[in-house]
Amino acid sequence: MNIWIAIAVTVVGCYAVKLAGLLVPAGALERPLVQRTAALLPVALLAALTAQQAFADGRTLVLDARAAGLAAAAVALLLRAPFLVVIGAAVVVTAGVRALAG
């Protein structure tokens, strides 16, 4: 039951957040500062998410096989590999490093 409560709150909350963004009045969007901020926010959030998902274990910072996987993804991106190849490189290298490390 607790899990269903958590799911319900999450579902309603996440949808409300998404819809709110689309319904912000157009007038509020014409300000250059708002536009600049809105354009840069995804950069900040994606960068932080990338770093956290690669270098965090819970609330602890760690350097493990995921770092090698992320590095592989970065190399693939620099080589302009297709999206799936980028993800595949990260997964394969991470799994490989883990296998080698035992």
Place this chain on the structure above:
Amino acid sequence: MAERTSSPDIPGYSEGARDVVGPADSAGPGPARPDSAVVRDALGVGIAVGLSGFAFGVTAAGSGLTVLQTCALSLLAFTGASQFALVGALAGGGSPYTAAVGAVFLSMRNAFYGIRLSQLLALPRAVRPLAAHMVIDETTAVSLAQQGRRAARIGFVVTGVSLYLLWNLSTFLGALGAEAIGDTNTWGLDAAGPAVFLALLAPMVRTATQRAVAAVAVLLGLGLLPVLPSGVPVLAAALAVPAVLYVEGRKLQQAQTGLPRAGGDSTPADIARTAEPDSAQGEDR
């Protein structure tokens, strides 16, 4: 992602993608591209990220959620990072409310994506409630990478629909296969998430400003991780934007009318900047 696909010389070439993107500065590089190239990019993201729903399904089932609960999250919440955050928090024994608030907090970025997308896509009001469900990292990244409103709309819809279908299918299969596969980390599947985010980020860090924002955000996101509750550091990383804009504030003379920002994260720095009347450097994009 635009540059990583193959040549545009394919049948069905259309000149349609040339609309001017309203007042929004398009983040996308390069000239307008044929619709089919946009579709290909969008499908690339939709399929790759959609398949990563498998990792979510496995993780959620491994965290004690039933298959039905796992699928309900992917069907109805449909924002991957929050879904992972929720099942992680539940597995850690957190209260359902704390876990849910953390997940919703993490999804707050989607509101900012929505602000951006509503300019870019110019959606009719009637379709916004439906479109809202698809306002996530990936659809935003693909839309922003396109040149022109038509291409942005195609990118949004194709990414959103393909990702939704595959994400839910793979979530279901992942939840079912959780026992069979064992520890997903052994297979490196936990590296898929950061790789996805990195691939989405890559086309967005072309200018010095964008790179500075990304760098500061990484420092904030990692540095605050040990001291703030789960989910909060990512939001705090958004402060990289006002911080960097402040440092580079003199470029922003157009913004000096003293208007507060809509995001609600107005800082003394912003207010200070708006009062500064000097050099007029151009936008950096």
